[in-house]
Amino acid sequence: MTTPPVAGGRPHPRVALDAMGGDHAPAATVAGALLVRDDDLEVVLVGDAERLRSQLEEAGAAGAFEIVHAGEVVGMDEDPALALRGKRDASIRVAAALVADGKADALLSAGSTGATLAAGLLAIGRLDGVRRPAVAAVLPTRGGPTVLLDAGASPDVQPEALVAYAVMGAAFAGVRGVGAPRIGLLNVGGEPGKGNALAKAAYSALEAVEGFIGNVEPDAVLAGEVDVVVTDGFTGNVFLKTLEAAGAAAEEGTGPGAAVLLGCARPVLVAHGAADAREVAAALRTAAGVVAAGLTERIAEQLVATGTREEASDDG
Amino acid sequence: MTTPPVAGGRPHPRVALDAMGGDHAPAATVAGALLVRDDDLEVVLVGDAERLRSQLEEAGAAGAFEIVHAGEVVGMDEDPALALRGKRDASIRVAAALVADGKADALLSAGSTGATLAAGLLAIGRLDGVRRPAVAAVLPTRGGPTVLLDAGASPDVQPEALVAYAVMGAAFAGVRGVGAPRIGLLNVGGEPGKGNALAKAAYSALEAVEGFIGNVEPDAVLAGEVDVVVTDGFTGNVFLKTLEAAGAAAEEGTGPGAAVLLGCARPVLVAHGAADAREVAAALRTAAGVVAAGLTERIAEQLVATGTREEASDDG
Numbered sequence: 001m002t003t004p005p006v007a008g009g010r011p012h013p014r015v016a017l018d019a020m021g022g023d024h025a026p027a028a029t030v031a032g033a034l035l036v037r038d039d040d041l042e043v044v045l046v047g048d049a050e051r052l053r054s055q056l057e058e059a060g061a062a063g064a065f066e067i068v069h070a071g072e073v074v075g076m077d078e079d080p081a082l083a084l085r086g087k088r089d090a091s092i093r094v095a096a097a098l099v100a101d102g103k104a105d106a107l108l109s110a111g112s113t114g115a116t117l118a119a120g121l122l123a124i125g126r127l128d129g130v131r132r133p134a135v136a137a138v139l140p141t142r143g144g145p146t147v148l149l150d151a152g153a154s155p156d157v158q159p160e161a162l163v164a165y166a167v168m169g170a171a172f173a174g175v176r177g178v179g180a181p182r183i184g185l186l187n188v189g190g191e192p193g194k195g196n197a198l199a200k201a202a203y204s205a206l207e208a209v210e211g212f213i214g215n216v217e218p219d220a221v222l223a224g225e226v227d228v229v230v231t232d233g234f235t236g237n238v239f240l241k242t243l244e245a246a247g248a249a250a251e252e253g254t255g256p257g258a259a260v261l262l263g264c265a266r267p268v269l270v271a272h273g274a275a276d277a278r279e280v281a282a283a284l285r286t287a288a289g290v291v292a293a294g295l296t297e298r299i300a301e302q303l304v305a306t307g308t309r310e311e312a313s314d315d316g
Numbered sequence: 317m318t319t320p321p322v323a324g325g326r327p328h329p330r331v332a333l334d335a336m337g338g339d340h341a342p343a344a345t346v347a348g349a350l351l352v353r354d355d356d357l358e359v360v361l362v363g364d365a366e367r368l369r370s371q372l373e374e375a376g377a378a379g380a381f382e383i384v385h386a387g388e389v390v391g392m393d394e395d396p397a398l399a400l401r402g403k404r405d406a407s408i409r410v411a412a413a414l415v416a417d418g419k420a421d422a423l424l425s426a427g428s429t430g431a432t433l434a435a436g437l438l439a440i441g442r443l444d445g446v447r448r449p450a451v452a453a454v455l456p457t458r459g460g461p462t463v464l465l466d467a468g469a470s471p472d473v474q475p476e477a478l479v480a481y482a483v484m485g486a487a488f489a490g491v492r493g494v495g496a497p498r499i500g501l502l503n504v505g506g507e508p509g510k511g512n513a514l515a516k517a518a519y520s521a522l523e524a525v526e527g528f529i530g531n532v533e534p535d536a537v538l539a540g541e542v543d544v545v546v547t548d549g550f551t552g553n554v555f556l557k558t559l560e561a562a563g564a565a566a567e568e569g570t571g572p573g574a575a576v577l578l579g580c581a582r583p584v585l586v587a588h589g590a591a592d593a594r595e596v597a598a599a600l601r602t603a604a605g606v607v608a609a610g611l612t613e614r615i616a617e618q619l620v621a622t623g624t625r626e627e628a629s630d631d632g
Contacts, residue, residue, distance in 0.1 A: 077507055079509070152504060155504070155511060155512035155513075155515075156512045156513050186554065188468065188471070188550060188553040188554060188557065191393055193395070195471060195550060196471035196472045196548070196549075196550040197471075197472050199471075199550070217557055217561075218554065218557045218558040218560075218561040218562075219557065219560070219561035221561075222561045222562065232512070233512075234504060234511060234512040234515070234551070235550070235551060235554055237504040238502065238504060238534065238551055238554060238555055238558075239554060239558055241504065241533055241534045241535065242534040242554075242555055242558040242559060242562070243558060243562055244534075244535070245533075245534040245535035245537075245538045245564075246534075246538065246558070246559055246562035246563070246564035247562070247564070248561075248562035248563070248564070
């Protein structure tokens, strides 16, 4: 795997951290950043500068990180689009702008996934050919890790979106070291012709994708029969949350700690809202790893190589 | 709860058992029927008369049950509608006709759920106001049993269908002894406005239903926060299969062993394809219990009392 140079001539990947996002922010975000001080990555803290400075001082680490001020925060339960429109100085928006302007290489937030996605789309944009980014979560299975997408970004999609998910998920699995990823469609039966209208149409569209092995039921996913499993963001989120509720899976990300929004033009990652310092640190390392591995560039190449383009058939 | 007289002046409920349905039929079905010989129910075995007679003889129980001959079987992987059209003498069709003609009070099969649903609709029909019957499964939760519907009958539905599911599910919970059932909509977030287009529209429609408490995520369902959880048959089946794959739930039925197809004009029940004799016996008892409890009559009353009618807005 080629490792492209990090943008901007920086020695290490630089992650713009929405320091105000998440249930335990900014305490957990600042403490998490401090845990990776000695790693090969840089962190920019974005949020209320006074609070962030005082958090650092309390930890005896004044001046440890560059701080970029943002005076507002998007709450977990706010409508993402409305909140972003109303709060031009929201931490997630300011952090996304840093990535868009090349001042950071990746965006990470433990705040609202919807707001992170919306800010990413607004400031950073999509890869050519992608209309609906997907959350890629990594599930532990009896056969090793399996990439699930969409784990919750886009609840209503056309069948063609699942083709883009398959191509992006295969590139993601490739970056993670899987040679020839096996791709499955999450469904309620193994045979062709099963499922709802979306699944049936997606099955037909996916037959042209290299590595597609057909429908997979939840037990086949947990048995590790595929490396990538694709579905719409509603079903994927129900699936993921059911696994979590049943104690059968912890959402992981590339490494642990964060899930990647595939389809954005630069790396955008979301950590659990309840992330503690250790999980924020893991998510920061994951973000840096995604940059170093050139995941976004790899996905862009694969979308072009396979001629994958979602139809612009709806309003999103 | 009033217990209506069993139809036809019979002393006990009579169940038409598709003796050829299921992975281990007819051995498991005949053995299951023999386990309930001393119970307050009658069983009619429907299928290949010669094989059924020889099964009974081998068990030293020649003549134990009435046998109704049917020369064909619908396979688990056949298209239900096509198979039923082509096989007029299929065991599931003949068994459904017995119920339609009043010669039995309930239909039970461990064969294809799709074929059982199709045969039920064809021969027995729907309750007034229902367009899409739903599979009601009973999930064990930390707060006691919760009725899930649709657990897999109808993958593509209009939002109005979920209102009928709520009314039918509440009646089902009522028959099971729940006083004022709490009804939730399976969703990816607790707040209003979450989910895909179907969930959002269903939420609005459900607000008028007595007992509706709003969206419930998978963890809230497993915590027992609702007595009834409604969703479309695709999401419900993914949810159920994920719980089963994660070891968090065994599908139960009214009692254990079978799930009820709510919305048919007479009781129709499906057992697991892999059901063994003990599970077939439990399913037979469940079927008899549904008849004795007057579940279908109660649902019919509730649909009328609440003025619930699904719109005839699609082709099914």
